[in-house]
Amino acid sequence: MSTMASVSLSPADLARYSRHLALREIGIQGQEKLKGAKVLLVGAGGLGSPSALYLAASGVGTIGVIDNDRVDVSNLQRQVLYDTHSVGRSKADAARERLLALNPEIDLVSHPVELRAANVREMFSKYDVVLDGTDRFTTRYLSNDACVILGKPLVSAAIHRFEGQAMTYVPGRGPCYRCLFPEPPADGLVPNCAEAGVLGVLPGVMGTLQATEAIKLIVGVGEPLLGRLLTYNALDMRFGEFRFSRRSDCAVCGDHPTIHEPADLVELCSADVMAQVRNLVPAELRELLGQAAIIDVRAPAEFAVSHLPGAVNIPVAEIQQRLGEVPSDRQVVFICRSGARSMTASAIATRAGLKNIAHLEGGLLGWAKDLDASFVVAPVGSN
Structure with missing residues (x-):
C-alpha cells in the first residue's frame, strides 16, 4: 500500500477519529494512511452499503462508487445507504450524498456506469483497494482479473439467502478468486437476491467484513483473508473457513496465464442452459x-x-x-x-x-x- 498519498491530520480529524487514535495498531500513522487511501466500491447495493458507510466513517480519504442502477423500493430491506426518498434516484449519486452527509471531510466520486472491460483499467487504476459487492458473476470475474493484471488488492464477498462468503486477494501474496472458482456459471443460472431472496441483515455482516479487510490492508495490521474463504451461515450463526492455494494453472495469476487483458465474459442465455x-x-x-x-x-x-x-x-x-x-x-x-x-x-x-x-x-x-x-x-x- 505504499502508493497512497502522504497526508497529515487536521485538528478536526484528531477529534473525529479519536477512538482510532487510541488504538496502538492504528494511531496517528494509521489514520493518516486511511486519509490518504483511495478505495473503490464495485456495487452500491446490499454489500456496498455497509462497506461504504464504515469506510466513510473510518476516514478513508477518497471513496469511489460504481453502480449504474437506480434505487428501488425493494432495495430498502437491506441497502441501508438509501431511504424512501431515494427511490428512483441513481444509486451512485444517492450514495455520494449520503456518505458526504456522514463525513464531509472525505472525497466521494460517483461512477454511474456499468463496469466493463472497456473502462475497468481506467477506473481501477485510480484506486488503492477494490471492494467487489456485485451479484453478477461476469462483473465478479472481471473485477478479479483486472485486479490481478493491475496489481490491485481486492476484497470480494457474495451472499445467497442466509449464507455469505468473503475472501481477499493481494498481489503476490495469495491466490485469486479464479484459483478457487476457475470458471463462472452462466449469469442467471444461480439465483440472485430477487429470485432466491436474502435475509436483510446478511449483507450487513458481509459488507462490514469487507470494510474491515480494506482498513486492515490500508493500515497494514492484522491477517487478511488470503487463501481463506470465510463463510457465514445466519441460521446456524456459524462462521467457517475453507483454505485454498494459488493454482499454478490459474488462467490469470498462474505460472503461465492465458488472460493478459481484462475481458467481458460471454454471457450465455440462462434459459438455454436451464433447459x-x-x-x-x-x-x-x-x-x-x-x-x-x-x-x-x-x-x-x-x-x-x-x-x-x-x-x-x-x-x-x-x-x-x-x-x-x-x-x-x-x-x-x-x-x-x-x-x-x-x-x-x-x-x-x-x-x-x-x-x-x-x-x-x-x-x-x-x-x-x-x-x-x-x-x-x-x-x-x-x-
Whole structure:
C-alpha cells in the first residue's frame, strides 16, 4: 500500500477519529494512511452499503462508487445507504450524498456506469483497494482479473439467502478468486437476491467484513483473508473457513496465464442452459439412488460429516479440472448443502457439453427436512 498519498491530520480529524487514535495498531500513522487511501466500491447495493458507510466513517480519504442502477423500493430491506426518498434516484449519486452527509471531510466520486472491460483499467487504476459487492458473476470475474493484471488488492464477498462468503486477494501474496472458482456459471443460472431472496441483515455482516479487510490492508495490521474463504451461515450463526492455494494453472495469476487483458465474459442465455439441467426434489433423488451418479460438491470437511450413499465428493472449485471424472453414460446429479453450489457445478458441466445433468433443489437441507430428519448437514466450511 505504499502508493497512497502522504497526508497529515487536521485538528478536526484528531477529534473525529479519536477512538482510532487510541488504538496502538492504528494511531496517528494509521489514520493518516486511511486519509490518504483511495478505495473503490464495485456495487452500491446490499454489500456496498455497509462497506461504504464504515469506510466513510473510518476516514478513508477518497471513496469511489460504481453502480449504474437506480434505487428501488425493494432495495430498502437491506441497502441501508438509501431511504424512501431515494427511490428512483441513481444509486451512485444517492450514495455520494449520503456518505458526504456522514463525513464531509472525505472525497466521494460517483461512477454511474456499468463496469466493463472497456473502462475497468481506467477506473481501477485510480484506486488503492477494490471492494467487489456485485451479484453478477461476469462483473465478479472481471473485477478479479483486472485486479490481478493491475496489481490491485481486492476484497470480494457474495451472499445467497442466509449464507455469505468473503475472501481477499493481494498481489503476490495469495491466490485469486479464479484459483478457487476457475470458471463462472452462466449469469442467471444461480439465483440472485430477487429470485432466491436474502435475509436483510446478511449483507450487513458481509459488507462490514469487507470494510474491515480494506482498513486492515490500508493500515497494514492484522491477517487478511488470503487463501481463506470465510463463510457465514445466519441460521446456524456459524462462521467457517475453507483454505485454498494459488493454482499454478490459474488462467490469470498462474505460472503461465492465458488472460493478459481484462475481458467481458460471454454471457450465455440462462434459459438455454436451464433447459438442459433437470431440477430434482428430494423424493425424486431418492428414486435415483443406486442408478444415478451422485456428485457432492461441498468441501471435503462437510462431506466427511455426512453424505448420501454412493455419493462421490468433487468440491465445486475442482469441477472444471475434474470433468473427466463425471460419468457421461448415465444421469448425473450434483448436490450440495442448499443448492447454490450444485447449480454452479451444473452450469460448468453443461457449458462443457455434458448431458443428463441434474441438481438437487434445496440441497441436503431439503433432503433432511423432507425425507430424513436424522441426516446431519454440516455448516459451510466445517472443519
